[in-house]
Each structure stands twice: as C-alpha cells, then as structure tokens.
Amino acid sequence: MLAESLFILLGTVSVVAALGMLIARNPVTSALWLILTLFCVAGLYLTLSAEFIAVVQVLVYAGAIMVLFLFVIMLLNLGALPQLEKMDWKKALGFVLCVIVLSQLVFIVATSLQLMPATATVAEDAGAATTIAKTLFTRHMLDFEMIGVLLLVATVGALMLAKRKFA
Amino acid sequence: MDISGAYDSILYDIAGGFSLLVLLLAGIVCIVWDIFENDEPVLPFVAAMACVVGIVWEVRNLDAGSSTVFYDSIRAYGLASYINITILLSALATVILSVPYLKRIKHGYGEVYALIVFATAGAVMMGTANSLVTVFVGLETMSISLYILAGLVRRDEGGIESALKYFLLGAFSTGFFLYGIALLYGATGTMYLPEMASGFIERGELTLLFWAGIALFFVGFLFKVSAVPFHMWTPDVYQGAPTPLTGYMSTASKAAAFAALVLVLYYGLAPMPVAAWQTALAVVALVTMVLGNLLALVQNNAKRMLAYSSIAHAGYVLVALTAGTSQGYAGAVYYLLIYSLMNIGAFGVMALLEWDDKEGRLQTIDSLAGIGFRKPLLGVAMGVFMFSLIGFPPFGGFFGKVAVFAPAIEAGYTWLAIAGVLASALSGYYYLRVLYVFWMRTEEQADPAVRARAFPVSFSSAAVVVTCALVLLVIGFIPYVRDLTQIYFDASVFATMP
Numbered sequence: 135m136l137a138e139s140l141f142i143l144l145g146t147v148s149v150v151a152a153l154g155m156l157i158a159r160n161p162v163t164s165a166l167w168l169i170l171t172l173f174c175v176a177g178l179y180l181t182l183s184a185e186f187i188a189v190v191q192v193l194v195y196a197g198a199i200m201v202l203f204l205f206v207i208m209l210l211n212l213g214a215l216p217q218l219e220k221m222d223w224k225k226a227l228g229f230v231l232c233v234i235v236l237s238q239l240v241f242i243v244a245t246s247l248q249l250m251p252a253t254a255t256v257a258e259d260a261g262a263a264t265t266i267a268k269t270l271f272t273r274h275m276l277d278f279e280m281i282g283v284l285l286l287v288a289t290v291g292a293l294m295l296a297k298r299k300f301a
Numbered sequence: 302m303d304i305s306g307a308y309d310s311i312l313y314d315i316a317g318g319f320s321l322l323v324l325l326l327a328g329i330v331c332i333v334w335d336i337f338e339n340d341e342p343v344l345p346f347v348a349a350m351a352c353v354v355g356i357v358w359e360v361r362n363l364d365a366g367s368s369t370v371f372y373d374s375i376r377a378y379g380l381a382s383y384i385n386i387t388i389l390l391s392a393l394a395t396v397i398l399s400v401p402y403l404k405r406i407k408h409g410y411g412e413v414y415a416l417i418v419f420a421t422a423g424a425v426m427m428g429t430a431n432s433l434v435t436v437f438v439g440l441e442t443m444s445i446s447l448y449i450l451a452g453l454v455r456r457d458e459g460g461i462e463s464a465l466k467y468f469l470l471g472a473f474s475t476g477f478f479l480y481g482i483a484l485l486y487g488a489t490g491t492m493y494l495p496e497m498a499s500g501f502i503e504r505g506e507l508t509l510l511f512w513a514g515i516a517l518f519f520v521g522f523l524f525k526v527s528a529v530p531f532h533m534w535t536p537d538v539y540q541g542a543p544t545p546l547t548g549y550m551s552t553a554s555k556a557a558a559f560a561a562l563v564l565v566l567y568y569g570l571a572p573m574p575v576a577a578w579q580t581a582l583a584v585v586a587l588v589t590m591v592l593g594n595l596l597a598l599v600q601n602n603a604k605r606m607l608a609y610s611s612i613a614h615a616g617y618v619l620v621a622l623t624a625g626t627s628q629g630y631a632g633a634v635y636y637l638l639i640y641s642l643m644n645i646g647a648f649g650v651m652a653l654l655e656w657d658d659k660e661g662r663l664q665t666i667d668s669l670a671g672i673g674f675r676k677p678l679l680g681v682a683m684g685v686f687m688f689s690l691i692g693f694p695p696f697g698g699f700f701g702k703v704a705v706f707a708p709a710i711e712a713g714y715t716w717l718a719i720a721g722v723l724a725s726a727l728s729g730y731y732y733l734r735v736l737y738v739f740w741m742r743t744e745e746q747a748d749p750a751v752r753a754r755a756f757p758v759s760f761s762s763a764a765v766v767v768t769c770a771l772v773l774l775v776i777g778f779i780p781y782v783r784d785l786t787q788i789y790f791d792a793s794v795f796a797t798m799p
Contacts, residue, residue, distance in 0.1 A: 247509065272307040276318070276371040277438045280426060283325060284442045287419045290332060291449030294412045298455070 140181050148174030157221075161207045165200060172196045184261025310370075317370030317377030320355030320385050321425045327351030328418040335411030345400045348414040352393035352421070359385045363785060373493055374435045376564070380634070380789040381429040384560040387638045388428055391553035392421040394645045394765045398545040401759040402652050406543070406660075408453055417549065420446035424557035431568070432492045433482045436561050440478070440525070443554055444471050451542040451550070459662045463541025470524070470534040478521025484514030494569035501573050515570075515578065525558040526615045529589040536596075539608035540662045544655060547604060548648030551611040552641040559618055559637055563630050566622060567790060575625045582623040583717055589616030590724040597731050601665045603651050606731055607644070610690060613728060614640055620721050621705035624712035627790035632704035635786040639689070639701035639776060646769035647686040650679050653762055656754045666735055668751055670742035676756055678763060680739050685770040687732040692725045700777035704786075 148171045155167035172195045179188035270278050315322060328351075331344050359382040367379035375381070396417055403409040423442030430436040448471060452464025482492075488511035489497045501507070524531040539547045570578075593613030600606035618640070621633040654669055654676070655661040673680025689698035702725060706718040744752060776782060 268304055272304055273372040274374070274434065276374040276426075277434050279325070280423070280438045280442055283328070283419055283422065284438070284445060286329075286332070287416060287442060287446050287449070290412055291416060291445065294410060295449060295452060295455060298410065 137181055141178065144174045144177045144181070148178070161210070162204065165203045165207060168203070169196050169200050172200070179261065182261060186261055186263040186266050188261075314370040317368065318375060319358050320389065321375070321422055321429075323351050323354050323358075324418050324422040324425065328415045328422065331411060331415035331418060335415065338411075340409060340411045344411045344414045345396050348418045349393055349396045351418060352389045352396065355389045355425075356386055356393070359383075359389070367789070369431050373431050373495075375426060375429045376431050377429070383634060383638075383785065383789065384428040384556070385425050387556045387560075387634075387641055388421060388424045388553045390638075391549060391556065391641045391645050392417060392424075394649065394769065395545050395549040395553070397761050397765045398548070398645075398649045398652055399543075401757075401762055402543065402545050402655075406454065406658070408543070410453075413450065413453065416446045416450055417546075420450070420549070421553060424553050428557040428560035428564075430561055430564060431494055433485065433494075433565075434492050436565070437479065437482060439557070440561070441475065443557060444475070444525075447546075447550055447554060450546045451538060453543055453546070454660055457541070457659055459541035459659055460543075461541075463538045466534050467538045467542075474521050474524035474531070477517050477524070481514050481516070481518030481521055484510055485518060486514075488514055494565060497569040498572050507573065512577070518565075519578065519581070522558060522562050523585060526555055526562070526618075527612050528585050528615050528619060529592045529612065532589070532593070532612045532615075535612055536600075536605050536608040539611070540602060540604045541660060544604065544648055544652035544661050547607075548645045548652070551607070551648065552645045555611070555615065556637045556641050559615075559633065562622065563633055566625070567627075567630050579623055579625050582619055583714060586616050586619035586623055587717060587720055589613065589619060590721055591616075594724045594727045597728065600731070601667070602662065603664075603666050603735065604648075604661050606666070606735075607647055607651070610728065610731070611644060613724065614644075614690075616724070617702065617705050617721055620709045620714070620717055623714055623717060624708040626708050626712055627792040628711065628787070629705075629708035630790045631786040632708050634789070635704045635783055636701040638782070639697040639773070642769045642772055642776075643686045643689045643698055646682060646766055646773070647690065649762065649766050649769070650683045650686065653679055653758055653766075654756060656748075656751055656756070664748075666738050667742075667746075668748035670738050670746035670748075670751075671740075671744035672747065672751070672756075673736075673739035674744060676758065679756075679758065679766065682766045682770040683739060684736055685773055687736050689773045691729045691732050693729075695774070695777060697773035697776040700783070704783065 151167050151170035151174060155164050155171060158164040158167055172191060176188045176191040176196070179185075179191060327347050331347055334341055334344060334347070362378045362382040363386075365378035365382070367381065368377055369375065370377045396414060399413065399417070400409070403413060420443045423439045423444075423446065425439070427436055427439030427443060430439055448464055448468040451467050452460055454460035485497075486492055488508050489500050491497055491500060520531065527535040539551065542550065590613055593609050593611075593616055597606050597609035597613060600609060618633050618636055621629045621636065623629070624632075651661060654672060655664065656668075657664040673683075685696060689696035692698045692702040702721075706721055709715075709718045709721075
C-alpha cells in the first residue's frame with residue numbers, strides 16, 4: 135500500500151523532527167526542525183486528499199509563522215542563554231523506553247475500551263478548495279465574516295496598545 | 302453541491318441577525334472614522350446608537366417564535382432577542398459610563414468604543430449560537446476584545462497584570478474549550494446543537510469520546526463564567542482593568558457565556574441522561590457560592606470584593622442550571638438580566654467614586670467614609686445595588702434568586718438551594734459594609750485625598766446609574782419579564798427526565 139507506507143514515513147519523520155525541535159540546543163536549529171515537522175504534517179494532509187489544507191499549512195505555518203519565529207530569535211541575544219550541561223545518554227535512553235512502553239499501554243487500553251476511532255472514509259474532493267469555499271461562503275458565512283472581524287480586532291488592538299503613547 | 306440558491310433567504314437572515322449586523326457595522330464605522338478624525342468625540346455616540354437600535358429591534362421581536370438564521374448558525378427572535386437585550390443593555394451602559402471615565406484618565410481613544418462594540422457583537426453571536434463553531438467564534442471575538450480593553454491603561458502595572466493574566470489564562474481555557482468541541486464533533490458527527498439532540502435520540506448511546514468532550518467543554522465554559530475552581534484570574538483581572546470595562550466583563554461577557562451554556566444544555570443535551578453533569582454542576586455551584594462569598598468577606602478593595610461577588614453570583618446561576626428543567630433555564634436567563642443591571646450599576650458607582658488614579662485598584666472601601674452625604678445620589682443608588690445583590694426584597698435581586706433557587710428545590714436539589722440561601726445571607730455582611738462606610742461613618746474618617754476631591758458626576762453617568770436602580774426597584778413587580786422567560790423553554794424536550 136503506497137498510502138500506508140507514505141503515512142508511516144511522513145509520520146515517523148514528523149515525530150522525529152518534533153523531538154529534534156524539543157532537544158535542539160540552538161533556537162534556530164529548533165525552529166528549522168519545526169519547519170520539517172510542519173512540512174511532514176502537510177504531506178499527511180495530502181495523503182488524505184486535503185490539498186487545500188496542505189497548501190495552507192505550508193503557506194501559513196512553514197511560511198509566515200516560521201519567518202516570524204526566526205525574526206524573533208534573531209532579535210534575541212542568543213549569547214545570553216544559559217549553557218546547558220552535557221546530555222546524559224542513559225536518561226535519554228530511559229526516556230525513549232518509557233515513551234515506547236507508555237504508548238503500547240495506551241494503545242492496549244484504547245483498543246480494549248474500543249476508543250480507537252473507526253477509519254472514516256473521506257470523500258474524494260473533501261479537501262479541495264472548491265468544496266471548502268462552497269461551505270465557507272454559504273453554511274459558515276456568518277462565522278467567516280466574524281473571523282474577519284476577529285482579525286480586525288486583533289490588529290487594531292495590537293496597534294492601539296503598541297502605538298499609543300504612555301500617558 | 303449546488304449553490305445557485307444559496308443566498309435566497311438572505312433578507313430573512315439579515316432581519317434575524319439585525320442587531321449583530323448593526324453592531325458590526327457600527328464597529329467598522331468607528332474604526333474608519335477614527336482613522337480620519339483621531340479620537341473623534343462622536344464615536345461613543347455611534348457605539349451607543351448601535352446598541353439602542355439593536356435593543357429597539359429586539360424588543361419588537363421578544364414575543365416572536367424562535368427560529369434560526371444564517372444556515373442555522375445563530376438563533377433569532379424569542380429567547381435570542383431576550384439574551385441580546387441583556388447583552389446590549391450592559392454594553393449601552395458601559396459605553397455611556399466609559400466616556401467621562403476614560404476622559405478623566407486620558408484614555409478616551411476612539412478604538413476603545415470600536416472594541417466594545419466588537420466585543421458586544423461577539424457576545425451576541427455567542428449568546429445566540431446554534432452551533433459549536435458559532436459559540437467558539439463569538440467567544441474568541443469577545444475575549445480578544447476584552448484582553449485588549451483590560452490592558453488599556455498601559456502605564457499602570459495593575460492594568461498590564463490584568464491584561465496579561467486574562468490573556469494567558471483565557472487562551473489556555475480556550476484550548477480546553479476547543480478540544481471539547483473537537484471531541485464532541487468526533488462523537489456526534491455534527492456541530493449543530495439540535496442535530497446533536499436528535500442524533501442521540503436516534504442512536505440512543507453516548508460514547509466515551511462524548512463524555513471526554515463534554516468534560517473539556519464544561520471546563521472551558523466554567524472558566525469563562527469564573528466558577529470555582531477556575532476562578533483564579535477573576536479578582537486580579539477585575540481589579541486592574543478600567544472600572545466601567547470591568548463592569549462590562551462581569552455582565553455582558555458573563556451573560557453571553559451563560560446564555561451559550563443554557564442553549565447548549567437546552568437545545569443540544571436535553572434529551573440525554575443529564576444526571577451525570579447535574580452532579581458535577583451541583584458540586585461546582587456549591588463550592589463557587591461558598592468560596593466566592595467567603596473570599597469576598599475579607600476584601601478591602603471594592604473592585605476585588607465585587608469580583609468575588611460576581612464569582613458567587615455565577616454559583617447562583619449554576620444552581621439553576623443544575624436543576625436541568627425548563628424552569629431552571631428560565632430562571633437562569635431571568636437572573637442574568639437582573640444580575641447584569643445590578644452589577645453594571647455597582648461598577649458604575651465605583652467608577653464615579655474613583656480617586657487613586659490607578660483604576661481603583663489601590664483605594665480601600667474605608668477610604669470613602671461618609672461619601673453618601675456628599676454624593677447622595679450615588680449613595681442611594683449604591684444602596685439599591687447592594688441590597689439587590691444580597692437578594693433583599695423588594696429589589697430585583699430577590700426575585701432573581703427566587704427564580705434560580707425554586708427550580709433547584711423542585712428538581713430535588715434542596716440542599717443546594719439551602720446552601721445558596723445561607724451563602725446569600727453571608728454575603729449581606731460585605732455588601733452592607735459598603736453601605737455602612739458610605740452612610741454611617743462621618744466624612745472626617747475619610748481619606749484626606751477623598752475629602753479634597755470633588756467627584757464630578759456627569760448627567761449621562763447619573764442617568765445610567767439611576768435607571769439601573771429604578772429598574773431594579775420595579776422589575777420584580779412586572780410579571781411580564783418572568784413569564785416571558787418561562788415561555789421560551791418547553792418542558793417536553795426533556796424526554797428522559799422522570
């Protein structure tokens with residue numbers, strides 16, 4: 135199964151990248167790991183034939199938000215960060231083992247309680263931009279307009295708090 | 302999916318969501334106008350007019366049968382009109398009280414009024430929501446506006462503390478809320494409340510996923526209405542925010558959150574076995590009432606005291622929701638209206654009696670000794686609000702408390718109602734202490750800074766405070782309001798109730 139192997143590949147890479155983000159010493163490295171994770175998640179969306187969400191994921195997260203992160207990191211004084219001790223590999227190994235055992239336990243408990251979600255069949259065009267647009271501008275038009283207002287509020291508020299002079 | 306006829310009912314939709322659309326329009330007008338004429342003094346008038354137009358429109362539709370508009374996104378007419386009136390009245394009072402207050406602290410920015418209007422639009426959307434998406438979008442619009450308004454006075458560390466705490470904890474609780482919605486969607490397959498109910502009637506079973514969703518969902522709600530144990534943010538946020546806006550947070554936003562909770566419980570969850578969350582709500586209501594009142598006893602600051610008092614009042618409303626009957630929900634929405642009036646009035650009086658230039662977060666209640674003799678109008682009005690908050694007959698608060706406690710007794714939660722009444726008796730101490738300081742101490746005992754200060758009361762602020770007080774005096778004797786709330790809730794939806 136191509137889809138299944140793709141899922142396993144993308145899923146593993148995204149989890150590894152997420153771990154890499156957590157344990158990376160350098161914030162810039164950490165941010166780059168995060169980008170890899172986000173790309174893999176976008177790939178997962180593609181395997182679910184949700185092209186639109188995949189594209190948005192890359193554009194918004196990997197593009198806009200990550201650039202913002204990197205800018206903030208660059209403005210910080212990285213030299214002032216505390217020097218960390220050397221990593222204890224025994225502890226790291228113990229942690230990995232714990233995670234594996236825990237996930238096995240959760241899996242067993244979840245299957246025995248029948249908590250595992252049934253595999254849903256996704257319609258072919260469920261993730262296409264046309265489908266999303268049709269629902270967004272009809273069923274959810276009020277929500278859509280309101281989110282526009284929400285963004286306006288956030289922008290105006292940020293500008294007001296930042297730009298108004300201290301009285 | 303054919304969308305050629307998608308907007309055929311748009312005129313009907315616009316009529317149903319008229320007050321919401323007017324608010325959105327007024328907010329955008331305020332922002333655009335403010336670009337060209339910075340801090341134009343007409344902007345509060347625009348905001349207030351939007352509220353007035355909304356109120357007039359909704360009053361006309363109070364008796365109309367409830368329906369849904371915008372593809373079942375929000376409810377309109379009937380109950381929705383009643384909720385909108387509660388929210389819009391609080392917003393109107395806030396706008397009017399804010400004008401002289403913000404001018405005095407030199408923060409009368411045009412954006413503030415736009416943000417109040419947008420927050421109100423979010424509250425209206427949330428309070429009349431018919432789908433979980435709408436609840437969430439409305440909640441976020443309201444909350445984000447309020448985070449900004451709480452931090453309006455940026456030079457004061459109290460304001461910053463207030464905004465930051467509100468923002469961080471609010472964002473955190475939003476996470477719970479959203480997880481709850483996601484799990485509920487996973488369990489029921491729908492975002493729409495009536496479909497949730499009918500889906501349960503068809504399938505007749507609830508998965509564990511559903512219960513997890515409900516639990517997270519309730520946590521999010523209980524945070525927004527500041528019920529114990531999710532109340533920690535309330536005193537600090539209320540104390541540091543500008544006082545009329547604190548009044549707004551404690552009335553409009555709380556009324557909207559409770560209204561949404563009532564809609565979810567009544568339209569979405571009523572046919573399900575309610576005993577499970579009834580017990581949870583009963584426990585939360587009990588600790589909220591007890592802890593809110595006990596902590597209010599030891600406060601020296603009026604805003605902090607009112608914050609704990611608003612926690613306690615959230616507990617009273619939860620008592621009505623615990624009952625889980627149509628009477629209970631009717632009592633809850635009735636109480637919300639009365640609670641909004643008395644709280645906006647009490648915060649309004651405290652805004653007018655503020656002298657520390659720190660949004661009233663440093664001044665003690667004792668510093669205002671004998672102020673009733675200097676400002677008799679405010680003193681008498683405060684008397685009405687305090688007696689009403691205690692629940693003393695013949696003020697509105699008494700009738701409100703009857704409306705929330707009686708259904709609990711009928712539903713078998715007598716112990717909870719008794720606890721509520723005892724807690725209200727306890728609250729008499731700290732409410733009456735305000736009146737004792739205002740009227741039974743001499744002016745010489747007041748802080749020197751208070752004696753040197755004139756406390757000007759503009760006509761508009763006085764009008765708002767007096768109107769609130771007068772309405773509280775008469776509302777209990779107008780059976781129309783109480784009857785109105787009762788016809789909104791139909792007992793027949795509670796299929797599994799004994």
